[in-house]
Amino acid sequence: MxxxxxxxxxxxxxxxxxxxxxxxxxxxxxxxxxxxxxxxxxxxxxxxxxxxxxxxxxxxxxxxxxxxxxxxxxxxxxxxxxxxxxxxxxxxxxxxxxxxxxxxxxxxxxxxxxxxxxxxxxxxxxxxxxxxxxxxxxxxxxxxxxxxxxxxxxxxxxxxxxxxxxxxxxxxxxxxxxxxxxxxxxxxxxxxxxxxxxxxxxxxxxxxxxxxxxxAGSFRYRQARCFGEWGHSGAVAKPYRHDALMAFSEVAMALEARWEALEQAGRRATVTVGQIATPPEQHAFSKIPGEVGFCLDVRSEEPATLKELEEALFEITDRVAKKRGVRFDLGPRSASTPxxxxxxxxxxxxxxxxxxxxxxxxxxxxxxxxxxxxxxxxxxxxxxxxxxxxxxxxxxxxxxxxxxxxxxxxxxxxxxx
Structure with a gap:
């Protein structure tokens, strides 16, 4: 033609x-x-x-x-x-x-x-x-x-x-x-x-x-949340904080590290947090965040890679929750098959x-x-x-x-x- x-x-x-x-x-x-x-x-x-x-x-x-x-x-x-x-x-x-x-x-x-x-x-x-x-x-x-x-x-x-x-x-x-x-x-x-x-x-x-x-297939958590404890930004010392934002950040960076390791091993994937927010009716300049909402979108052509990353997500959120005294609720899950x-x-x-x-x-x-x-x-x-x-x-x-x-x-x- x-x-x-x-x-x-x-x-x-x-x-x-x-x-x-x-x-x-x-x-x-x-x-x-x-x-x-x-x-x-x-x-x-x-x-x-x-x-x-x-x-x-x-x-x-x-x-x-x-x-x-x-x-x-x-x-x-x-x-x-x-x-x-x-x-x-x-x-x-x-x-x-x-x-x-x-x-x-x-x-x-x-x-x-x-x-x-x-x-x-x-x-x-x-x-x-x-x-x-x-x-x-x-x-x-x-x-x-x-x-x-x-x-x-x-x-x-x-x-x-x-x-x-x-x-x-x-x-x-x-x-x-x-x-x-x-x-x-x-x-x-x-x-x-x-x-x-x-x-x-x-x-x-x-x-x-x-x-x-x-x-690529995927797994997604569109309405995930981390619950910590609201507090005064100047009055609560670090050992006593349950900062939901810092806890979420630690999870995000740990997932990034797992993704980087997969890429270095020649295994393709993407890990994306497309939305993150503290509740506008409660957050303020001088408050420790007591709640953070976020979404997570993970994709790969390989079912084994998706499984590995989701297991890593569960392990990381568990560990961070215990370390920082917070709670994660990932909410509804959706997925697609490679x-x-x-x-x-x-x-x-x-x-x-x-x-x-x-x-x-x-x-x-x-x-x-x-x-x-x-x-x-x-x-x-x-x-x-x-x-x-x-x-x-x-x-x-x-x-x-x-x-x-x-x-x-x-x-x-x-x-x-």
């Missing part, structure tokens, strides 16, 4: 229109099961109709645009990603994968190419766990892998349930709870997801595309990129993606990364359209085989 087979006007128009509703704000906010995500789904449906694709919708409100293949009895390809974003994020995270699917199908149709099998372009809901405290809600619903209890999860900003927000967007949570799903009833040949890289590797190495080898990519698809994508003379390299994904849902369901899955100049989950996400086109070329070559 040559670059001139890819419709640049279609691509640029879709990215531009996706950004329009939030153009007067800082960054992009396409809230999961809210107005921002809903507008993006309406644009997806409008474009799919213009391309002459068949349209399906499932009970969770995911949308699918189908390009019929030569033999419709064969298992289908799925290409897609999500359309929600983090609050005040960028325009490319997730959406690039959906637009890549539409652009790849449009390229085949413009050349009069009928693929061997159906190609399903998927637009999933609620991938970003910023909104609801669980990963991959839309894609898991699509495959019938959402626990019915998760419909009671509360959205972080509204305090309303996932079921309520799903109904607002035309979904049917009762049907989801009963296991009703359109995509999960189909036999699938494989799943492909294009995404911007969310780190600096490809940009630093001047490489257009990444062929992903695996997606997802290796399909070796055959990885090799084929590398071969196609080489044939097309596209600069590429293999690399892992430290971030989670909808593709992990498919890989963990036993469906052959592959991700492609497009280099990105300014990180992700911020208003400055960037992506050169010429790099994006290279990714679409690889996808289009693969799905017509």
């Amino acid at each position: 040559t670059p001139d087979a890819i419709d640049l006007t279609l691509i640029e128009t879709l990215f531009s229109r996706l950004a329009e509703p939030d153009s007067d704000q800082v960054g992009i906010t396409r809230d999961a099961y809210g107005p921002g995500e809903q507008r993006a789904h309406e644009l997806f449906l409008e474009t799919a109709r213009e391309l002459g694709l068949e349209i399906e919708r499932d009970a969770a409100g995911n949308h699918f645009a189908i390009c019929p293949g030569g033999d419709r009895a064969l298992p289908a390809w799925v290409i897609g990603s999500h359309l929600d974003s983090v609050p005040q994020g960028g325009n490319y995270d997730g959406a690039a994968g959906v637009i890549a699917g539409l652009a790849a199908v449009a390229a085949l149709r413009s050349r009069g190419i009928t693929p061997v099998r159906d190609i399903i372009v998927a637009a999933f809901r609620a991938e970003e766990s910023t909104w609801f405290p669980a990963s991959y809600l839309g894609s898991r619903s699509a495959l019938g892998r959402l626990d019915s209890e998760e419909l009671a999860l509360l959205r972080a900003d509204s305090g309303r349930t996932l079921a309520d927000h799903m109904r607002d967007c035309g979904g049917d949570p009762e049907a989801v709870a009963a296991g009703d799903n359109w995509l999960g009833r189909r036999t699938l040949h494989g799943m492909l997801e294009l995404h911007i890289e969310q780190g600096p590797t490809l940009e630093t190495e001047a490489t257009a595309l990444g062929i992903v080898t695996g997606i 997802a290796p990519m399909d070796p055959t698809l990885t090799a084929r994508c590398q071969a196609i990129a080489s044939e097309l003379k596209i600069a590429h390299r293999r690399l892992p994904s430290g971030a989670g993606h909808d593709a992990a849902t498919f890989a963990n369901a036993g469906i052959p899955t592959q991700m492609l990364f497009v280099r990105n100049q300014h990180g992700s989950h911020n208003p400055f996400e960037a992506m050169r359209i010429e790099d994006f086109v290279e990714g679409v070329r690889v996808l289009a070559a693969l799905i017509q085989e």
